[in-house]
Amino acid sequence: METKVWLVDKSVDIFNGYPQVAQPAKMLQQDKVVAFPTETVYGLGANARSDKAVEKVFKAKGRPSDNPLIVHIASRAQLDEITEEIPEVAEKLMEVFWPGPLTLIFKKRQGVLSELVTAGLDTVAVRMPDHPVALALIKESGLPIAAPSANTSGRPSPTTARHVQDDLTGKVAGIVDAGATGVGVESTVLDCTEEIPVILRPGGITKEEIEDVIGEVKADASLKNKEAAPKSPGMKYTHYAPKAPFVLVDGNLSFLQHIIDEKQSEGLKVGVFAARENETKIRADYVLAPGSVEDLNSVAAGLYDTLRKFDELPVDVIYGEVFPDTGIGAAVMNRLLKASGHRVIRHE
Template sequence: MNTTLWTVDSTGDLSTNYPQITQAAQLLQHNETVAFPTETVYGLGANAKSTDAVAKIYEAKGRPSDNPLIVHIADTEQLKEFAKIDSAQAETLMEQFWPGPLTLVLPCKEGVLSTRVTAGLDTVAVRMPDHPVALELIKRAGVPVAAPSANISGKPSPTKAEHVVHDLNGRIAGIVDGGPTGVGVESTVVSCTGGIPVILRPGGVTKEQLEQAVGPVMIDQGITDEKKAPISPGMKYTHYAPEAPLAIVKGSSEDIQRLIEQYQKDGMKVGVLTTEERAGAYQADAVRICGTRDRLETVAAGLYDALRSFDGEDLGFIFAESFPEEGVGRAIMNRLLKAAGHRVIEA
């Protein structure tokens, strides 16, 4: 398959001109797959109403079939077509955080979306992305767009179009290059189908922000306890992993350097994932900076790019610093734990 690459200036007036977006939208209308930027990561989109189109997402990514997809919309009128909004809390969250990095799980109307989008569940995950290219593409396509991250399943999510090209060139119909994404980690997923909202996946909107809006919010125990099955099916799989094995180290930079030296003595090439403040403390074969420790949002934005950059270095092992599990740090640690297969070293 030939993959068309379009480049779009996200800062321009996308409501006029830009035939690239119309071309990409036409592919979606014809049930093809198109990757596009959002404010979190690049998504791989297809017509959420078409089972044939959605099947192409699973095929391109190698994604497990019991892993539901998030449906992206351009306005709330689209939402009313396939979801039931029967929660005041859901309405409040939409008002405060849409467009933005928040996905809501809502009751799904029958017979509108492909059952492969919901993985046979009676609920649907939906969000309105805060990115001009994504919104214009969905608007021009005129259909709700199912879109997981645009990467091979299990690998770090793409935050640049070049990441999508690396993983999916020749496997999908098109890629809209709108430049680097902003938030860097996927959206927060919140179920609004019961009494108290439940975070099924931490992300760009923090628990603290949610609670300021609607009061108490619970966290699915499967997020914090690896022995418990997460409610959100997609969260049970290993994700975001670089080629070399990865472990999170809860300790000082001196502790991590001692581990590096120990592995190097055994003849192993070692990498370390760190921040600007601590990068000078390490004598490793590959040192990658993902952001600054005093601004965790920069770590979130740079995490996946840093993890991808280890590939090709022929490393035997990677050590990653740990981060406070509060605010966006909760999402960062969730992604690192998944990338590490829950390997944690208490130094």
């Protein structure tokens, strides 16, 4: 399959039409699959009403079919078309955070979306992306767009069109290239169908920010305990992993250095995923830093690109530092734990 790439300028006025997305929008209307940028990561979009289109997403990614997809919309009218009811807490959150990196789970309206989108659940995950090109594409297509991250399932999510090309060239109809994304980690997923809303995935909007608007929210038990049953089927899979084994190290720098030295003495090439402050303090074959521990937003923004860079290096094992799990650090640590398969070496 030929994969067409469109280079577009993200500084656009989406309300006056956007001819640069006309062709990819038409492809979506034809039930083809198109990757596009959002403010978090690149998404792999398909007509959320079509079984034929959604099947192509699962096939291109190699994604398990019991893993629901997030539906991306560009207007309140689209939300009303696909949901049964809008809880008051959701209204408050949409007023503050939409468009933005917050996915809300609602009771779905029956018979509107492909059942493949919701994996047979009676709920649907919806968000309105804060990216002019994404909004223009959705508006131009006139469709709700089902879109997981535009990468091979299990791999680090894509924050540039090049990442998408590396994984999916020849597997999708097209890629809309509008440069690097901003937030760097996926949206926060919040279940609004419970009496006390539940965070199913930490992301670009923090727990603290949500609670400032609606009061108490809970975190799903499986976020902290890998043995707990996840509420959403997709939460049970390993994600974001580089090709070499990735292990987190919870301890000081001397403890980490001891582990590195031990592996190097066995003849192994060692990579380290570290905070920028420690980049020159660690002796390893390769040390890559996504950002500063003093600015966890920078770590989030550089996380996936850094994990992917290790795939270009001759490393046998990668060790990762542990970051504070407050604010957006909760999303960073969630992704790192997923990437490591919850393998953590702790300094006793």
